[in-house]
Amino acid sequence: MGLGDHSVTTSPSGGRPLKPATIRDVASRAAVSVASVSRVLNGAGPVALETRDRVMEAVRELSYVPHSGARSLSMRRTDTVGVILPDLHGEFFSELIRGLDRAARERGLHLLVSSSHDDEAEVEAALGSMRGRVDGIIIMSPHLDPASVAGGMARSVPVVALSGDGGRGDVAGIGIDNAGGARAMTAHLVEGGARRVAHIRGPSGHSEAEARMAGYAAAVAEAGQPPMVETGDFTQASGYRAMHALLERRARPDAVFAANDTMAIGALLAIREAGLRLPEDIALGGFDDVPMAALLRPALTTMRISIAELGERALARLAGAIQSRRAAAPADPEVEIVRPLLVVRQSTFNHRQGEGQSPASFSQERQDA
Amino acid sequence: MGLGDHSVTTSPSGGRPLKPATIRDVASRAAVSVASVSRVLNGAGPVALETRDRVMEAVRELSYVPHSGARSLSMRRTDTVGVILPDLHGEFFSELIRGLDRAARERGLHLLVSSSHDDEAEVEAALGSMRGRVDGIIIMSPHLDPASVAGGMARSVPVVALSGDGGRGDVAGIGIDNAGGARAMTAHLVEGGARRVAHIRGPSGHSEAEARMAGYAAAVAEAGQPPMVETGDFTQASGYRAMHALLERRARPDAVFAANDTMAIGALLAIREAGLRLPEDIALGGFDDVPMAALLRPALTTMRISIAELGERALARLAGAIQSRRAAAPADPEVEIVRPLLVVRQSTFNHRQGEGQSPASFSQERQDA
DNA sequence: CGGGTCGATGTAATCGGTTACATGCCATGC
DNA sequence: GCATGGCATGTAACCGATTACATCGACCCG
Numbered sequence A, B: 001m002g003l004g005d006h007s008v009t010t011s012p013s014g015g016r017p018l019k020p021a022t023i024r025d026v027a028s029r030a031a032v033s034v035a036s037v038s039r040v041l042n043g044a045g046p047v048a049l050e051t052r053d054r055v056m057e058a059v060r061e062l063s064y065v066p067h068s069g070a071r072s073l074s075m076r077r078t079d080t081v082g083v084i085l086p087d088l089h090g091e092f093f094s095e096l097i098r099g100l101d102r103a104a105r106e107r108g109l110h111l112l113v114s115s116s117h118d119d120e121a122e123v124e125a126a127l128g129s130m131r132g133r134v135d136g137i138i139i140m141s142p143h144l145d146p147a148s149v150a151g152g153m154a155r156s157v158p159v160v161a162l163s164g165d166g167g168r169g170d171v172a173g174i175g176i177d178n179a180g181g182a183r184a185m186t187a188h189l190v191e192g193g194a195r196r197v198a199h200i201r202g203p204s205g206h207s208e209a210e211a212r213m214a215g216y217a218a219a220v221a222e223a224g225q226p227p228m229v230e231t232g233d234f235t236q237a238s239g240y241r242a243m244h245a246l247l248e249r250r251a252r253p254d255a256v257f258a259a260n261d262t263m264a265i266g267a268l269l270a271i272r273e274a275g276l277r278l279p280e281d282i283a284l285g286g287f288d289d290v291p292m293a294a295l296l297r298p299a300l301t302t303m304r305i306s307i308a309e310l311g312e313r314a315l316a317r318l319a320g321a322i323q324s325r326r327a328a329a330p331a332d333p334e335v336e337i338v339r340p341l342l343v344v345r346q347s348t349f350n351h352r353q354g355e356g357q358s359p360a361s362f363s364q365e366r367q368d369a
Numbered sequence C: 001c002g003g004g005t006c007g008a009t010g011t012a013a014t015c016g017g018t019t020a021c022a023t024g025c026c027a028t029g030c
Numbered sequence D: 001g002c003a004t005g006g007c008a009t010g011t012a013a014c015c016g017a018t019t020a021c022a023t024c025g026a027c028c029c030g
Helices: A023-030 A034-042 A049-062 A068-075 A090-106 A120-128 A146-154 A178-191 A207-222 A236-247 A261-273 A307-326 B023-030 B034-042 B049-062 B068-075 B090-106 B120-128 B146-154 B178-191 B207-222 B236-248 B261-273 B291-295 B307-326
Strands: A080-084 A110-114 A136-139 A159-163 A172-176 A197-201 A228-231 A255-258 A283-285 A302-304 A335-338 A341-344 A364-366 B080-084 B110-114 B136-139 B159-163 B172-176 B197-201 B228-231 B255-258 B283-285 B302-304 B335-338 B341-344 B364-366
Touching (some): A034 A049, A080 A120, A080 A307, A090 A110, A090 A307, A090 B110, A136 A307, A159 A307, A172 A307, A178 A197, A178 A207, A178 A255, A178 A283, A197 A207, A197 A236, A228 A236, A236 A255, B034 B049, B080 B307, B090 B110, B090 B307, B172 B307, B178 B197, B178 B207, B178 B255, B178 B302, B197 B236, B197 B261, B236 B255, B236 B261, B261 B283, B261 B291, B307 B335
Parallel strands (some): A159 A172, A172 A335, A197 A228, A197 A255, A255 A283, B080 B110, B136 B159, B255 B283, B341 B364
8 A cells, every 4th residue: 555556657658558647656756745746747836956857757757647637626626618509500600619719728728518509408407517527607598598597507607698689687798789780780771872771680589680670670760761671580591582572562672681691692692583783773781791791792791790709708708707706706797798890892882982980880891802 | 523514505595605515515414424425316326215305305405516527536537528620610610519519418428629729739738638637539630640649648548530531540530531532523523524624622731632632533544534633722712713724724624623612612703704604614513512512503513521420420439439448448440431422413414314323332412402 | 043135324445636734954043 | 052944845634526345223034
């Protein structure tokens, strides 16, 4: 039961040790105590130069790598953040993770990802299984109330909600200003001379769809126009169908704002099929600025959201909350809002060069595909 | 120092406990030992009915959730797999994670994701920091040799390499049959009547690009055609430029195989600009079957890889390796190959209905967008 | 009635680190 | 010459679970 009877092979590449070396193996090989090894490795506390060298050599010889799990337990910190996401696709998902990963790596944090959650039970389960694995959680769940879902967990670790409208309730959150963006797009269409701006909205109950709808409604009301709305479900086919329906109305719209780019593409196909010209007969605006938007002809005017940046901000926010919890300071449950950027391309009138800004300080960018 | 002096509040929702309850809190509250609590919670070992009830009640009252980190340490298993990925984008990334996540959840595993690694040093660092956090690792790194990079880690946990051509070396791997796919596509173009099939390849040194190039070269050689090659870098702009170069050649190609769909789209724009018709003047084939491929007009013929399935298979493979390592059985370092599927759409000749299969048992599918 | 079996439970070692505290030593100051 | 202080180091108690082993009755059988 002494310290010396560990069975780790000496040579680094010769016999491959079945079990990796532990700190005690290193200690006994360097003929020092585990405390000294720990001090050397973490650069904490005073160590004699010669001791340091002996330890480093033993580390090299045994190719010792500290066991992060054990460290987490004794340090009461995992340096890991949990990420709980709904069923996301394509560019949105990859950009979000890219932003999270970048920000995490900067801070020496890891990402425990659990995606494709749609109902509340799954989210609860995911949250539960993260206890003791993470120092904080980033959660996105469009159909649910993030505050309630995160309530239990939020008492033990900080939670940041990522949502269409900012997390209501008492958890911190990052949200997209969907209403403001929709309003800016609608105003852009009105300013371009459209007399009847229609909206192809997303499914009712979906918080982002509702917010964009609200922004549209406010802007047309302000312009003294009657609202014209068709409902889609964010797919291309639904955008196509909705546009068809709009074209059959007695008073045809001369501009359409689709609640996302994918539906806008469907609408574009329907407009083309009807033999109408873009943007002369009908102007078209989308939302999201997916990569395809710039590749269409005419290239699509849209509201750009930098998803990667959204991820970075969320992680920065969470990292801050973890810090302040360590300092026993209560984290502020404030909700931070990211504003989309209006990107004007050929699907709307880009005559009127260099004129006035869009309202509400929404910045704007012209682009030629 | 007794068992009873823990300071956790009694009521579940009243005073919020700063520190979550531990198994000892539960034990003392239920007036049993920690062993019994553990037995109840894990359903292992015999427990009296009444004891079980008391424990469950205490668990509820304290809203106790086991600390997975601590459990990992004593069980020597983390139920987590590490995923190390290069800088991936869009659909490929999200589908891969989707497949991994689905397969992981089925098995009660978690995903520790670290993405955007490009050079070897970063990968090494990521691997090191995963020691003690994961039971196994899935690694994808196109420019590097997965075997060497994973060599050190592979001694302590199983590693599965995800790569363009299957991991050489002594680690298990899953690969895509890029060469075979490229060959099938080229053969499809030849069979459609093309006399001069050109190839827009990916960057040299990139293993997938090389494999697809090799498949193309073999197929044109077999058909007795001279190779015509331009090099791109997998971006749309490079596909556009490469196609331009091909069109300026004295002997213009009558079919083009682009090494991925993104470059094929660039090529498509160039062909259109030159006033040529697809597929009559020039037939065009891609690789990957990105969602946009079916939406183009003409819709793009391409080789489909089910990325999500690739992820699922990789995880299944790793899970198997983890199992067998627990049973002290050596895992086989075999490389599993996934074959892409030829999806024929309008950008190539889809006359010749219902004729012979493509060579080498590559399955085929016709589709109308 | 003694010994053996089985079921229910508790005690304490263990996983691999960190770290508060104790110890030993040497140099300094008075 | 002795108290003092600071550096270098070691010992052992955690972190929060699991689990091998010991214990203790109750019950059955010869």
